Amino acid sequence: MKAYLVSIGCDNYQSETLNNLSGAENDALAVYDVLVDSEYSIYEKESSYFLKSPVISDVKGTLEEALFDKECPDIFTLFFAGHGGVVDGTYYLCLNETKTDRMSFTGLSLTEIFRIVSSSGVKHVNLVIDACNTAGLVNDLLSLIKPELMGAKGSFGISILAAAASDEYAGEVAGQGLLTGSLINLISGRDKVNSDVEFLDLVNLGRVISTKFIQEGRDQTPSSWGMNLYGPSIFSKNPYHSQDDTISTHDFSFIPPASRVGMVLLNYKDDLWGLYDDLGNTEGVREFLEVIRSAGEAVDNTDDLVTLLKGVGYRFIEKFSPEYDFKQLELINAISTVLIPHLSNEKARVAFSEFMALFKFYGIRLLDDTLENLQEDKYYLINKEGAGFDVLSNYYYLPIRLSKLVGYFSQLLLVDEGVNEKVSAFLDLVRKDYSGHLMVMSEEQAPYLHSFFGVYHALGKGEQVKDLLISYMRDYIGCTGQVAALNLPAENTLKFLIQRYTQNKVNIEYKSNPDSLGASLLLQSNAYGIGEDVDLVLHALDRHSFHLFIPGNIGQFGGKIIENGFNMVLRCGSNFWTCKDFSDIVKEHFEKYSEIDLSSLSSIEKYSCVASSFVQPDRIPLMV
Known part of the structure; x- marks a missing residue:
């Protein structure tokens, strides 16, 4: 023709x-x-x-x-x-x-x-x-x-x-x-x-x-x-002509099926349609990240990658827009994570900035909604549905939920410092009604708390949250650093809780060993000037092992596997004896194994590292 x-x-x-x-x-x-x-x-x-x-x-x-x-x-x-x-x-x-x-x-x-x-x-x-x-x-x-x-x-x-x-x-x-x-x-x-x-x-x-x-x-x-x-x-x-009679790319994205990107997406249609139908919890967002990462690797160029991420991303975000929870922020972070290796490309940078603006919109909406609901109902953050362990699960999940909130609000501060007053109002309500839940429960909290305390310190507002750091550090030492393993199956959380509160030691299969949460708290304690106070009780963590991963560069920080970097494990009482010792060793290794210049990082680079760590909590944003 x-x-x-x-x-x-x-x-x-x-x-x-x-x-x-x-x-x-x-x-x-x-x-x-x-x-x-x-x-x-x-x-x-x-x-x-x-x-x-x-x-x-x-x-x-x-x-x-x-x-x-x-x-x-x-x-x-x-x-x-x-x-x-x-x-x-x-x-x-x-x-x-x-x-x-x-x-x-x-x-x-x-x-x-x-x-x-x-x-x-x-x-x-x-x-x-x-x-x-x-x-x-x-x-x-x-x-x-x-x-x-x-x-x-x-x-x-x-x-x-x-x-x-x-x-x-x-x-x-x-x-x-x-x-x-x-x-x-x-x-x-x-x-x-x-x-x-x-x-x-x-x-x-x-x-x-x-x-x-x-x-x-x-x-x-x-x-x-x-x-x-x-x-x-x-x-x-017709851009919307599809060779597949069952599922079209337009069912889960804004991408025409006859386009180059649409043809690629057809290979992932079952996974994306399943996630679009029911994204579920945070694990669903991590599955979403893996699917769009794989699809992104299959396109021909960065322009097509941006088209894919915007077409799929905006459709998913729109689907879950009526919900006032973490989903929109998690989706935006997942999309931003895939863009990290491509930030040298102008079109990718523009798209990244657009998603940052979208994060600001949904972040402020979540902050306003949380404030309003807490002012009306001080038990708003507690899961009140179900019976038995559905209620008891708050002892495990509420501290994690609080960590996520302060983490996301710190990420919001990287985009807009103007929300500081609202975040402070939220923190005052937490101090008033949830001080007993400022606890270290799971390794999953590590990136959120590190970002929270890191951002406040970087913005010169550390004094506003030092009391919260003391609460977390006190609890960490009190439980001798026994925090739940990352991605602990739900059926094991009750067993972990019982052992945490009734036994001196938690079974090895339930806890993180070594853990990064304690490593982050030690670093922040030194930065916030409470390291010497922590040193007085640090003997409680004798022979406890701490883990940190030092990334070689920012470009790889969004990847599922970071090829260039250094895994560091330090044992208290063997490799270090004080918070300052620990911080000095980390600084020395960071300068040796990483190309990142912490003094010249832009807000976009810091934001990108936080975004990646929140959706992939096996890494801590040390750059913040």
Whole structure:
């Protein structure tokens, strides 16, 4: 199937009675780009043309070259944006040299265009005119409606899309014609036609656009016609055509299935659809991260990766938007994590900033909602549903939930310090009603608490939260550093709790050994100036092992496996005896094994490390 396009935009007019335009050439170029240069193109680039403010001879010469000098196409599309009008029942396209008082000599009539096309042997013609009074061209159709030609062998079919009624002007917004903008949105996949056929025809596209204009109450009435359609009427490829009859990428993303990225996503459709249907808890978000990471590795370039992450990410975030919990923030962090290795790319940086802005929106919403609910019900953070262990589970999960909240609110401070007052109000309520739950329970708390205390210290606000650090450190020493292992199965949490409160030692299979949570608290204790106080009771942790991973660089910090870095395990009473000793050893190893310059990190780099650690809590954001 051969398809050619001639796209004409006329901004400049020599006639004093025709005002120059500013967006017609842009419209014609945009149509050319989406029909010829996009991934959905069916038009041959070497046989398609873009004309800027041409004279009539240029247009006729181009039509002759396209339709007669080359192999005759099956489909020919002519797009025009500019001035147009009806004279003596004939519709004319106004070109650069057109004079309104000599329209029949200086304008290009549709009758002339039909005559040229009819003698070429082309099978189907698409005509799109974004100009005023275009519905007046209906009179020119009479030259085609002849009984001896209707349906005759070799006659061509024609589809026409006109921007406005015969007595209407064609409007524009931001330098783009309303008709052109709507058409481009449909054929590029930004808007969806409710059809999964492989190709779109101009008449149906016109109906969709016309209905949209009516619903929006616009003072413009696009219209479309089709005639003599004995064969297929094809205008463009349908971005939403899917080779899979069960699940389309549009079911779980904003990505058209016929696109390059859509074709990649079809390989992950079952996993993504399952997660979209029920994301579940935090583990669901981690599964989401693994799926989009794998899909991202399958695309060809960073631009396609950004398209994938935005198309899938925004759809998931929108799905769970009504919920006031961690889901939106976790999803944003998962998407941001996949972008970390690509932040040297401009498009990836822009997308990352957009997701940071989205994090700010949902972070403030969560903060406001949490404050409001705590002020109305001081037990708001406690799970009150169920019986038995469903209630007892608060002893395990409530400290983790509190750590997540302070962690996310510290991440929010990296984006907007202006929320400090609200975060302080939240912390005051925590001190008042939840001080007994400022406990170390699980290794999962490590990245959240490290970010919280690290951000406050970096912002010079450490004194505001030093009392909270003391509470966590006191509890850690009190339980002799016995914290639950990362990803401890739910069925073992009760066993861990019982042993934590009734035995001197927790079974090795339930606890983290060595742990990173204690390592973080030791570092923060030294930074906050309470290290010497901790040293007085540090003997309680004698022979306890602490673990930290030092990343080689930030670019790999988002990966599932960080290839370059150093795993450090230090034993209290053997490798160090004070908090300062511990901090000095960590600093020495960081300088030796990491390329990261902590003194020059940007807020985006700090934010990215926090995002990765929150969705992958097997690492601590030491950069904060």
